[in-house]
Amino acid sequence: MAILTLDKVTKRYKDFVAVDEVSFEVEPGTIFGMLGPNGAGKTSTIRIITTITGPDSGHVYFNGELLNKSHPSQMGYLPEERGLYKKMKVGEHLLYLAQLKGLSRHDAAKKCKIMLDRFEALDWWHKKVEELSKGMQQKIQFIATIVHDPVLLILDEPFTGLDPINSNMIQDEIYRLRDKGVSVLFSTHRMENVEEMCENIILINHGKNILMGNVKEIRNRFKENLFKVSYKGELPKVFSGGLELVKKEDNTATFRIPNHDNANHLLQFLITSGCEIKSFHEILPSINEIFISQVKGISHE
Amino acid sequence: MSNKIWIVARREYLSRVQKKSFILVTLLTPLGIALFSVLVGLIMSAGGNAEHNVVIKDDTGIIQKIAAEDKDFPYEFSSKAVSVLKEDYASLGYDVFVYVPALRDSATMRIAASYYSKEKPSLVLLESIESKLADQIEIYRMRKSNIDQKLLDSFKANISLENGAMDPNDLSGSAATGKLNIIIGTALGGIMGFMMYMVIFIYGSMVMRSVMEEKLSRIVEVMVSSVRPIQLMMGKLIGVGGVGLTQLAIWAVLIPILLIVVAAFLPGADPSQLSNMQTMSQVDQESFDGFSGQQIIAAIFNVKWWLILPVFIIFFLGGYFIYSSLFAAMGSAINEDMGEGQQLMLPIVLVVLIAFYMLFPVLSNPNGNLAVFASLFPLFSPIIMPARLAFDPPWWQIVLSIILMLATVWFFIWITSRIYRVGILMYGKKATIKEMIKWLRYSE
Numbered sequence: 001m002a003i004l005t006l007d008k009v010t011k012r013y014k015d016f017v018a019v020d021e022v023s024f025e026v027e028p029g030t031i032f033g034m035l036g037p038n039g040a041g042k043t044s045t046i047r048i049i050t051t052i053t054g055p056d057s058g059h060v061y062f063n064g065e066l067l068n069k070s071h072p073s074q075m076g077y078l079p080e081e082r083g084l085y086k087k088m089k090v091g092e093h094l095l096y097l098a099q100l101k102g103l104s105r106h107d108a109a110k111k112c113k114i115m116l117d118r119f120e121a122l123d124w125w126h127k128k129v130e131e132l133s134k135g136m137q138q139k140i141q142f143i144a145t146i147v148h149d150p151v152l153l154i155l156d157e158p159f160t161g162l163d164p165i166n167s168n169m170i171q172d173e174i175y176r177l178r179d180k181g182v183s184v185l186f187s188t189h190r191m192e193n194v195e196e197m198c199e200n201i202i203l204i205n206h207g208k209n210i211l212m213g214n215v216k217e218i219r220n221r222f223k224e225n226l227f228k229v230s231y232k233g234e235l236p237k238v239f240s241g242g243l244e245l246v247k248k249e250d251n252t253a254t255f256r257i258p259n260h261d262n263a264n265h266l267l268q269f270l271i272t273s274g275c276e277i278k279s280f281h282e283i284l285p286s287i288n289e290i291f292i293s294q295v296k297g298i299s300h301e
Numbered sequence: 302m303s304n305k306i307w308i309v310a311r312r313e314y315l316s317r318v319q320k321k322s323f324i325l326v327t328l329l330t331p332l333g334i335a336l337f338s339v340l341v342g343l344i345m346s347a348g349g350n351a352e353h354n355v356v357i358k359d360d361t362g363i364i365q366k367i368a369a370e371d372k373d374f375p376y377e378f379s380s381k382a383v384s385v386l387k388e389d390y391a392s393l394g395y396d397v398f399v400y401v402p403a404l405r406d407s408a409t410m411r412i413a414a415s416y417y418s419k420e421k422p423s424l425v426l427l428e429s430i431e432s433k434l435a436d437q438i439e440i441y442r443m444r445k446s447n448i449d450q451k452l453l454d455s456f457k458a459n460i461s462l463e464n465g466a467m468d469p470n471d472l473s474g475s476a477a478t479g480k481l482n483i484i485i486g487t488a489l490g491g492i493m494g495f496m497m498y499m500v501i502f503i504y505g506s507m508v509m510r511s512v513m514e515e516k517l518s519r520i521v522e523v524m525v526s527s528v529r530p531i532q533l534m535m536g537k538l539i540g541v542g543g544v545g546l547t548q549l550a551i552w553a554v555l556i557p558i559l560l561i562v563v564a565a566f567l568p569g570a571d572p573s574q575l576s577n578m579q580t581m582s583q584v585d586q587e588s589f590d591g592f593s594g595q596q597i598i599a600a601i602f603n604v605k606w607w608l609i610l611p612v613f614i615i616f617f618l619g620g621y622f623i624y625s626s627l628f629a630a631m632g633s634a635i636n637e638d639m640g641e642g643q644q645l646m647l648p649i650v651l652v653v654l655i656a657f658y659m660l661f662p663v664l665s666n667p668n669g670n671l672a673v674f675a676s677l678f679p680l681f682s683p684i685i686m687p688a689r690l691a692f693d694p695p696w697w698q699i700v701l702s703i704i705l706m707l708a709t710v711w712f713f714i715w716i717t718s719r720i721y722r723v724g725i726l727m728y729g730k731k732a733t734i735k736e737m738i739k740w741l742r743y744s745e
Contacts, residue, residue, distance in 0.1 A: 014739075052525050052526065052726070069529070080522075081519040100305055100309070101527050
């Protein structure tokens with residue numbers, strides 16, 4: 001059973017529809033990507049899931065139950081815009097946030113110390129938040145998001161402003177949690193991490209769901225039958241059987257083959273024409289490319 | 302649910318109480334008041350003791366004659382010519398020269414005299430000279446008409462108005478202390494009304510600033526996923542209110558102690574004058590004349606503290622919650638622009654100011670229609686009712702006022718929390734009252 005189900009969720013503000021009949025499911029133990037340009041309705045959708053606002057129509061189910069105010073305590077939400085009390089000490093601040101998630105002061109202290117230790121930051125306990133760098137503050141916020149062992153993590157642009165080392169650290173932690181069975185709703189408009197991390201994605205634009213599914217499946221769905229070959233020798237001058245040379249650089253060439261055709265034909269053709277094949281692989285469109293083409297396609301309609 | 306309110310309140314309270322600035326302000330304010338009292342005391346005694354040498358040229362021939370019988374008559378007479386005195390009074394060692402010309406006829410009512418002085422004499426000095434001179438002429442005329450001063454005095458009557466409803470068995474309620482009670486009640490009412498007025502602004506703006514900071518630094522974004530906005534707002538109101546109570550409690554202990562210490566060490570200062578000085582009330586200094594220090598202390602002990610203090614705390618909290626919930630809603634609606642906030646605050650400030658200025662008519666007629674209305678109307682009652690407490694308002698008025706106030710607290714928290722929950726997550730939109738009314742109708 002899905003941990004989170006949205007069923008035709010709609011949120012209207014006076015002059016526009018922020019979320020327009022969005023439906024999706026997040027399976028347990030997976031990372032689900034919610035993509036979309038700025039202002040697409042991602043944050044509005046998340047605010048509905050975290051019960052900060054309610055939908056005007058449609059339903060949200062958490063673990064099979066109709067969403068209610070008790071559910072957010074099982075979620076960990078890292079908002080895109082996030083702040084901390086600058087004058088508070090790191091330890092006190094973590095304790096405060098953990099207590100608000102429902103942990104007792106004693107449990108909170110134990111958990112926070114373990115987490116800080118894992119992020120190599122235990123010696124920050126008595127430092128004031130304002131003494132930390134932005135990246136360090138982000139780590140603290142991430143810890144606060146996961147300190148109460150949520151079963152659903154909602155991460156809104158978790159990597160902005162992080163250096164590669166800290167990015168990896170948080171990415172590894174997300175994987176570790178996923179492997180423990182935690183589900184992750186990962187909202188972003190940056191595609192770099194999506195292909196790598198997400199099993200399933202939804203693409204939202206102008207509040208509408210424009211694309212959804214498994215990442216591999218989507219990339220296959222939008223593939224243009226392109227193959228990249230690096231070779232030694234000379235390419236034949238003329239191509240037969242519908243083969244098309246798309247691009248040619250030093251000893252690499254990109255071909256498009258006809259739909260439903262077999263890539264073996266291309267290989268055979270090249271080998272018989274005397275090329276020595278060094279490598280051969282299919283080019284799938286990146287999610288980034290699909291994203292851009294889909295978002296543009298919609299807005300140009 | 303309510304547990305979270307306490308967690309928020311605890312943080313709001315501790316983070317403020319532990320601040321150096323809070324500790325400094327809380328300890329230094331009583332010290333400042335004590336120093337201020339010393340200063341005022343010194344200034345008052347310096348001003349009061351200033352001696353003026355006044356010389357009089359009396360052409361009536363009456364004043365000098367009568368004054369000669371009075372050993373305490375403070376001014377001197379000179380027989381030199383007016384023109385000489387006009388020129389030379391300063392070099393003769395006088396500050397003021399007064400010339401009283403001869404009377405046109407012995408019965409004239411209006412007597413015009415002139416004074417000459419290098420520095421502008423104070424009004425008090427001029428009035429004192431006028432009355433002293435007039436006294437001499439009156440004495441002269443009475444004698445001329447064979448009216449005996451003692452006989453005249455025996456005609457005089459002194460009516461002392463007393464509260465007829467006062468417990469006749471209460472021996473402490475003598476004529477003098479009865480009036481003293483009113484004076485002390487007025488002073489106390491003034492202090493409490495003024496304190497409420499300060500409290501509303503100091504802690505209200507503290508709440509507003511803190512709400513604004515949380516919104517602008519996006520802390521609320523992190524908070525609202527684990528705390529409902531109304532819990533966040535209530536926690537903040539309770540926490541800051543606790544800070545206010547703490548501060549008042551410390552002041553309530555420290556200020557009297559320091560004033561007593563100051564009074565003990567200040568030579569020649571009248572402690573009743575000192576304590577009265579900082580009441581900022583309109584009680585005339587001279588009202589205390591004729592009461593002994595013991596009577597004053599007894600009267601202060603006679604005030605129904607057991608009633609006034611708890612009721613004051615109820616009104617303190619009620620007024621605080623009514624106004625600071627409004628300030629919280631305003632704070633949540635503000636974007637980066639502080640000017641916007643001041644515009645929104647203006648209506649609140651006006652209402653509080655009206656209540657504050659009502660203090661004066663209310664204190665002079667503490668059971669009049671205006672007083673009763675203002676102490677029941679919930680936007681004014683937190684300032685006005687405490688001011689009336691020392692005047693024994695009827696029970697039903699206190700109770701009704703508290704009920705109305707609590708209902709208003711509930712209503713305002715309901716309204717403002719609806720504005721707050723939208724405001725804290727709304728960026729970039731210019732907040733107007735109209736906009737906020739729209740927010741009230743937003744669904745959750």
